Amino acid sequence: MTIKYKIRKNPFGDSSRDQIEKIGECIIPRDLGNTDYQKFLQDVKEQGIEIVEGDDVITPDYKEQRLAEYPSLADQQDMQYWDAVNGTTTWKDKINEIKTKYPKTNTGSTTVGDVPSWVQTEVNKLT
């Protein structure tokens, strides 16, 4: 079955603002007044959920993962100051912990997620 549509999930969790990419054509909002959205639901009803795929699930590479957990530069400077005053290794330990947690072997990947349940729910509402 050829994939015709791809769901683009709202990353902040508001599924009412999910969008549908009609592959190679356009971006369709989840709005029952939109005729492309009506056609999307009708197509799924007639051709099956197999014509839809879920959004990409991105696993970031080690750079993105580390960047997300490093303390801010201001906090790091604060750590370095107190390490110098107290003779501790708090800053080095924190950075090392993050580097160890996300090794360079984490090259990142993109997989296809599940089709959200609202798609079938909305299709089932069609008469």
Next chain:
Amino acid sequence: MALRTSKPTLNLREKVSELDRPVGNHGAQLMRSESPEKSFELVRAGRKNLLINGSCQVAQRSTLSVSNSNSSVQYGGPDRWFQYFYNSGEQARYDFKQTSPASSLVEKGFKSAMHLDVTTADTSIHADHSLWTAQRIEGINCDHLRWGTDFAKDLTLSFWIKSTVPGYYSVVLAIDANGDNRYITTYQVEKKNTWEYKVIHFPGHKTVTIDHDNSVGLEVKFTWMAGSNRVADPNAWDTQGNKYGASGVDLANIFSSTSNNIYLTGVQLEEGNTATPFQHLSYGEELALCQRYYWKPVGTHLHLGMWSHGVADTSGIRFQSYPWPVPMRASPSLVYDDNAGNSSRVGVEHPDKTDHTNINVSFQHTLDGTDGGYKYPYGISGFSVGQSGDMIAYNFEANAEI
């Protein structure tokens, strides 16, 4: 003492004849009107055309070369007018475009017309085939017609037409897009390649209501093809099934030759039983009315500022909010590309001034505009938090047609 009095001569016959003013039929109607409302209706003051772009002066899209994509509306040429192929087997093809009419019509006030230019002939119409040019009117704009009540208002359709093929043609008024309630009627093009003015009357429907919403309320169809299984008795409201043409007459076949053309303009659908002069709007007014359903930037691309910032546990990209020219009928479908062959992707100019393509962002748009879109999580490689750049959606179109 004698008192002399005199009185002016009064000729009663003369006075009565003065009352017989040279008043025409319409003037007499006005004089007989018993209320401002009645006078207003007689004069037809105010905006009266239920159709948009009846004079075809707005054409944001380029010429449409139709396909036989059945059950799909096909837009192109003058705004708001679409083509519809009932079946997937129709052989006919044509270009639908905006064109300038001959001076004979310019003298009547029209500088543009819709032009159906046959490119593939269909000399033997299949019984099941049908196709038409149509416009849909939102239900929310039909409240004043009072349909579904005893006070339902009649409608009058008027238009200018020029055709290579004289003969009978069908025109249909339908209630909502998929409903079966249709009034099918005919008009005759009498002379080849001559502009003719046509007036069609539709009685108001007293039992079927039009929903007050942004979906289809009424649809006017100019049927160009209707095979023998696609015609029904004309001139009455009926649940017509899949009938789009009139029976009882030999319908003209505009698709008999690739040399054939049809031109149409000055299309007006108004309340009442009189075809009044066409209501000309300024280009700006007409464009704004069309943009409720479709718009695209004049420069073809949408250019928005974007910046990187921290979001939750990672970084992200936000870009500026941007209102559409007018609120649209519904949240529109968006068409755009990155100018590198990637549909639904944008181009980005990085802070270091390098250009990148195939970037997937979300506009998070509504019927009002983009609500400040984003790329999240993880932003765009090369952007540090706080840096800004430019996002360009090429060949941008927002489509909320019915």
